Each structure stands twice: as structure tokens, then as C-alpha cells.
Amino acid sequence: MVAQNKLVGLKLQEKDARRKLILDAAGQLFAQKDFRSVTVREIAKAAGTSIGTIYNYYTNLTELFLDIFLGHAEEITRILDAESSNGPPDLKHLCSLYITYLNDNMTFYQMMGHFMLGGEMSAEATHKLNKVMKPLMDRIVNAVEAVGIYPDVRLTAHTLFSALNGIMISYARYPGRSQAEIRRHTVRLAGLVAEIFGKDLPYYNQRRTDFL
Amino acid sequence: MVAQNKLVGLKLQEKDARRKLILDAAGQLFAQKDFRSVTVREIAKAAGTSIGTIYNYYTNLTELFLDIFLGHAEEITRILDAESSNGPPDLKHLCSLYITYLNDNMTFYQMMGHFMLGGEMSAEATHKLNKVMKPLMDRIVNAVEAVGIYPDVRLTAHTLFSALNGIMISYARYPGRSQAEIRRHTVRLAGLVAEIFGKDLPYYNQRRTDFL
DNA sequence: CAAAATATTGAACATTGCTCAATTTGTCAA
DNA sequence: TTGACAAATTGAGCAATGTTCAATATTTTG
Numbered sequence: 001m002v003a004q005n006k007l008v009g010l011k012l013q014e015k016d017a018r019r020k021l022i023l024d025a026a027g028q029l030f031a032q033k034d035f036r037s038v039t040v041r042e043i044a045k046a047a048g049t050s051i052g053t054i055y056n057y058y059t060n061l062t063e064l065f066l067d068i069f070l071g072h073a074e075e076i077t078r079i080l081d082a083e084s085s086n087g088p089p090d091l092k093h094l095c096s097l098y099i100t101y102l103n104d105n106m107t108f109y110q111m112m113g114h115f116m117l118g119g120e121m122s123a124e125a126t127h128k129l130n131k132v133m134k135p136l137m138d139r140i141v142n143a144v145e146a147v148g149i150y151p152d153v154r155l156t157a158h159t160l161f162s163a164l165n166g167i168m169i170s171y172a173r174y175p176g177r178s179q180a181e182i183r184r185h186t187v188r189l190a191g192l193v194a195e196i197f198g199k200d201l202p203y204y205n206q207r208r209t210d211f212l
Numbered sequence: 213m214v215a216q217n218k219l220v221g222l223k224l225q226e227k228d229a230r231r232k233l234i235l236d237a238a239g240q241l242f243a244q245k246d247f248r249s250v251t252v253r254e255i256a257k258a259a260g261t262s263i264g265t266i267y268n269y270y271t272n273l274t275e276l277f278l279d280i281f282l283g284h285a286e287e288i289t290r291i292l293d294a295e296s297s298n299g300p301p302d303l304k305h306l307c308s309l310y311i312t313y314l315n316d317n318m319t320f321y322q323m324m325g326h327f328m329l330g331g332e333m334s335a336e337a338t339h340k341l342n343k344v345m346k347p348l349m350d351r352i353v354n355a356v357e358a359v360g361i362y363p364d365v366r367l368t369a370h371t372l373f374s375a376l377n378g379i380m381i382s383y384a385r386y387p388g389r390s391q392a393e394i395r396r397h398t399v400r401l402a403g404l405v406a407e408i409f410g411k412d413l414p415y416y417n418q419r420r421t422d423f424l
Numbered sequence: 425c426a427a428a429a430t431a432t433t434g435a436a437c438a439t440t441g442c443t444c445a446a447t448t449t450g451t452c453a454a
Numbered sequence: 455t456t457g458a459c460a461a462a463t464t465g466a467g468c469a470a471t472g473t474t475c476a477a478t479a480t481t482t483t484g
Binding site for chain 2: 034036109110112113114116117118155156158159161162163164165166167169170171172188189192193196197
Binding site: 227261262263264265268 | 462463465
């Protein structure tokens with residue numbers, strides 16, 4: 001009975017290991033170019049398996065995309081946690097970390113757009129997505145709460161999240177700009193978002209003295 | 213000579229008329245479902261022409277998408293102008309108008325995401341896009357300027373634009389939510405964005421009295 | 425070790441964006 | 455009106471895509 005369970009466990013582990021092999025191969029390909037232009041045949045070749053095997057582990061490519069996306073969401077959540085050993089990170093820090101992560105992992109924000117925009121997603125996929133996005137949102141909620149001036153903290157956190165994603169959507173891959181320029185501009189905008197949402201607002205503090 | 217020019221002019225007009233026929237047919241299809249799932253064959257059938265003819269007017273589907281997108285951008289710019297007969301519209305009004313337009317024209321924000329995310333765009337396409345997006349951004353700049361508290365008005369306008377787009381990217385088609393719920397939520401977030409970016413901030417004015 | 429269960433494979437299929445030779449339509453001087 | 459030239463239209467055909475599934479290979483089990 002125990003041996004049986006062990007074997008089952010091992011088999012599951014093996015199966016997971018092979019899934020991870022495919023996942024990693026796909027992730028590397030996505031990091032190299034627009035994930036939407038990566039084909040099943042490419043992934044199969046990179047993972048050293050066949051087309052059919054991939055469909056043995058994922059019912060379709062969307063499921064594979066989702067798995068990669070969830071991995072990223074968990075990673076950025078971990079990063080935020082690592083930086084908040086003593087209390088929640090301040091807004092400026094959080095915004096900077098998030099936008100930097102997006103710059104370094106274009107696939108993540110590309111997929112965010114892909115899922116939010118197109119979205120033929122199964123109920124199960126939706127559930128998995130919500131389960132992983134909630135912890136991320138919780139970190140943002142904490143940072144917003146720490147500002148201590150918003151009545152509806154969760155709603156404000158949603159707004160902040162939107163603003164940060166919007167920065168990337170609006171300016172990443174902005175035609176004709178280099179990657180370095182995009183990084184500089186988006187980081188700058190993220191800083192401005194942090195200032196506007198945070199309570200220590202130089203702009204607001206100068207109110208009516210500089211301009212009116 | 214004159215007659216010749218007239219005829220040429222007429223022919224150009226006719227050609228434009230046929231292009232518009234295709235454009236409108238495509239636009240209607242895009243409004244019915246995710247534009248990425250609309251095929252050339254469908255468009256041809258809807259426009260009452262053949263596949264080949266479509267490629268006679270647009271070198272590829274991306275060009276057609278872009279043309280639709282530009283039409284929307286011009287439309288929302290016109291809407292903003294119509295509402296600002298006496299001075300630039302206040303931030304709250306502008307945010308509400310923009311987010312409402314996005315809710316009513318999913319294709320527009322879908323394509324925004326599509327172009328910004330994927331972006332294999334020709335130099336000419338990029339130029340056309342910039343030319344149409346600038347006037348829209350100018351309206352936002354005006355509204356931000358009217359607030360009168362930001363040193364870098366253009367940068368702040370970019371941030372506001374990002375925030376508004378981010379709202380839709382993050383919550384439009386949010387899985388499991390009805391269209392009405394999404395509209396309510398996004399309009400609410402847009403209102404919050406307006407309050408945060410605007411100078412009449414009830415939240416900020418209550419600072420330190422309610423929470424600390 | 426054979427049989428039964430499970431996993432892997434890639435040829436085959438339907439569908440896609442796009443091309444281009446053939447055909448239709450339009451133009452205009454004679 | 456005619457007929458020759460130009461321009462626009464057409465859709466069968468091509469290469470590439472995501473996905474399926476019968477055949478094959480591997481692993482597990484009694």
C-alpha cells in the first residue's frame with residue numbers, strides 16, 4: 001500500500017518533471033521572441049519531444065501559455081515578498097520592482113494582455129488564474145494600505161495595478177524606441193505613479209505655490 | 213486636362229469608396245467577436261468581394277486592422293473635442309468619456325493591446341499610428357494642464373493615459389464577469405483615477421484625520 | 425515473461441494568411 | 455461601335471499553423 005503510493009508519487013513526480021521540461025523549453029523560446037509566433041513544432045524540438053507528447057501534457061497551447069504565465073505571477077509575488085522582510089515595501093519600491101520585472105520578462109506582460117484581451121478560457125483555467133493573481137494583488141493592497149489615506153484600499157490597489165500594467169501596455173515595444181529607452185521611460189512613469197498614489201507627493205505639496 | 217483630372221479624382225473616390233466598404237464590413241465583424249478570430253474569408257464574404265480584392269486594397273491584414281484602429285482613435289478624439297466647447301473637459305469627464313468609449317468599442321482597446329504587445333509594424337504604419345495618437349494625447353495633456361499642479365504635464369498625461377488603458381487591460385473581459393459588471397467596475401476605477409490625478413481629492417483632503 | 429496499461433510519435437487533417445495566373449471589367453482612340 | 459490596351463477582380467492553390475489519433479514503443483503488473 002505504502003509502496004504503491006510511493007510509486008504513484010514517483011510517477012507523478014516523473015510526469016511533473018517531464019512537464020517542467022516542456023515548460024522550460026517553451027519559456028526559453030518565449031523569452032527570445034514574441035510568444036505568439038512560437039509554434040508547437042518549435043517547442044517540441046526545443047524540448048526534445050514530439051508534438052503529440054506536448055498535447056499529452058497540455059490540452060492545447062493556451063494551457064501551456066497559462067502555465068508559463070502563472071509561473072511568472074508567482075515569481076514576481078516572491079520577489080515582492082523577499083523585499084519586504086521588514087513591513088510591506090513602500091509604494092515607490094513596489095512600483096519599481098514590478099515595472100522592472102515586466103521589462104525583464106516581456107512574456108509576462110505580453111501574456112497578460114493576451115489573456116485579458118482575447119480570453120477564450122476554460123472555467124478551470126480561470127480558477128487557476130484567479131488563485132495565483134490574488135496573492136499578487138494582496139501585496140499591492142498591503143502597500144496601498146500602508147499609505148494610509150485611502151478609504152477603499154482594495155479598489156485603489158486595483159487602480160494602481162491597472163496604472164502599472166497600462167504603462168507597459170502603452171509604452172513597451174513602443175515603435176521606434178530601443179529597449180533601453182523603453183525601460184527608462186517606463187521606470188520613470190512608474191515612479192510618477194508611485195508619487196501620485198503615495199502620500200509624500202512633492203507635486204501636491206507644492207500646490208498653488210508654483211503654478212497659481 | 214481638367215476632365216482628365218476630374219476622372220482621376222472620381223476614380224480615386226470610387227477606389228476609396230470600395231476600400232471603405234471593406235473597412236466597414238470588417239469593422240462590423242470585429243465588433244461582433246474577438247477581431248483576432250475574424251478571417252480574411254469572413255471579411256471577403258461580409259464585404260461581398262473576394263479574398264484577392266481585399267489584398268488589392270491592403271497589403272496584409274495588419275494594415276486593415278490599423279486602418280480600423282486609426283478610425284477609432286480619431287473618433288474618440290472627436291468625442292473629446294465635442295465635449296469641450298467651453299475649455300478643456302475636466303479630468304473626471306475625460307476619464308469617464310474615454311473608459312466609456314473603450315467599453316463600447318472593445319475592438320479599439322483590443323487592437324491597442326495587439327499592436328503594443330506584438331508589433332511587427334512597418335515604418336509607414338508606425339508613422340500613421342503616431343500621427344493619429346498625438347492629437348488624442350494632446351487632449352489629455354490639456355486636461356492635465358488644466359489641473360495646474362504638475363511640473364511635467366506631458367509625462368503626467370502619459371501616466372494618466374497608461375492608467376486608463378491599464379484599467380481596461382486589467383479588467384475588461386475579466387473572466388467570469390458580465391459585460392455590465394465590467395463596465396461598472398472600470399467606470400468606477402476611471403473615476404478613482406480622475407480623483408487621484410485631479411486636484412480636488414477628497415481622499416487627500418481627509419488625510420490624517422480618518423486613518424491615522 | 426506475457427499481457428495489460430500507459431506514453432510517445434509523427435503523418436494526416438482542417439484552417440489559416442497570402443499569392444498570382446486567369447478572367448472580367450473599364451477606358452479611349454480610331 | 456469597335457477593339458486593343460490597362461486595371462481590377464477572382465478564387466484555386468501554397469506553405470504554415472494547431473490539433474488529432476492510429477500505430478508504435480515503453481512501463482507496469484500479475
